[in-house]
Amino acid sequence: MTVYALHHPDGRWLYCLPDPKQEQSSPLRGATHLATLADGQPMTHLRRDWWATDHQAEQITARYQPAPKTTCWRLTDMTAVSTRFPATLTVEEFNNREGSYGDQYYELYERVCEEQRPIEYVYDGPYMVLEGREPPAPDEPMWVAELPFVLAERPEYLHLFPGHIPGLRALLMARFKTLPHVQHVFDNFQNEPGVYVSLRVPYDPPRTRWQAATGARGQKLKRGHTVPVLASRSLNLPIPYRVTGPDYETALADWKQSIEFWTGIVREASVKACGACDGTGYVADGSETYDRAK
Incomplete structure (x- = not known):
């Protein structure tokens, strides 16, 4: 080999x-x-x-270290020695009798073994x-090499050939859902390509409004409480499904950079809304305005 x-x-x-x-x-x-x-x-x-x-x-x-070698089988109760149950049986004799009488011989005989010398x-x-x-560790992103089938059977060097790391969009969508103020995350929302992210963020300084309590039949009651007023924002991010590269190491660096970049975009969008400009100071017209080269 x-x-x-x-x-x-x-x-x-x-x-x-x-x-x-x-x-x-x-x-x-x-x-x-x-x-x-x-x-x-x-x-x-x-x-x-x-x-x-x-x-x-x-x-x-x-x-x-090889397993011990069975040399023979020995009767556990020597008072039961008879023609049918001799004191010892060779391996071949035991196998023949075990095949004829089932597990009975396993209950009456014990294996006699000989230790074997280590093998180099x-x-x-x-x-x-x-x-x-x-090659990628189990906790690293997987690598799909672009190789003929016969070569793709060799895990030793797959990561050294061109290919891609799959699952970037799915990973980031799951991560976005854990970020503060993120309300919804959809893939290709309303047939628009990309990852749609909606956010509801508070104002700075905080704004509140009165919200009446609701009765058992759905009617509004005189009592109630104040609730924060939130500004709505949305992004449509052109995140690729996978990261390609000439080899795994190059693609992995781009993978990590992509995660950091797109996560930063959503974190930036979660900042509080400016009360002076009614929240319009934040440009929320989608990620088509973002260029990673800037």
Whole structure:
């Protein structure tokens, strides 16, 4: 199997080491992983198949402890020894009898095991060095690489090819709903492309009005209370559904910048309305006036 390596900007070397237990007819199936070593030095497990070391490795090995080997089966109650139930059974004899008598033999016999020596697996070199950062972590945005199907099956280097990070618009819509004074957030509201955001903000200085209480039959009562007067604002933001880039690292930087930019636009729109100009001092004619290049 091919081993891929990345030289991290912090000086570490990262290696993608597929699990050899997944190989067909692997003698390591059922074995316990003990350690992964780069030139005899322990490596640090990052996530999935990725491991790190402080130098460029010449040889990478992994040590496994096989499960104990069953050598025979022994009768638990020696007073019950008979022709039908001998003191010991070979593995083949036990399997034959267990097949004929069901679970009865599991109740009468115990397994006699022999510990096995650890196995060393060698990842054959040379190791293919890739240029770029490590693959996305589970808590980072996912990457959809634009590659032929046969190449897209290789998770080791998908993030180094052109592609896109999906879900920008959905993420921002969910975030907008948590911001102060945001009333509604809609996608393509009334067939207008973009994200529609409506806000209800208070005045500065505060304004209030009298609101009569409502009776059981819906009639207005003489009693009531004052409520704040709010100004209405709306935005239509041309947020893309995804962020594209020549590789994951470039797109991720643009992704973070986009989140910060669009969140800032909505935060800015949530400022209190100016009482001197009746709230008209805020330009609320939509995000088509915004240009990230400014």
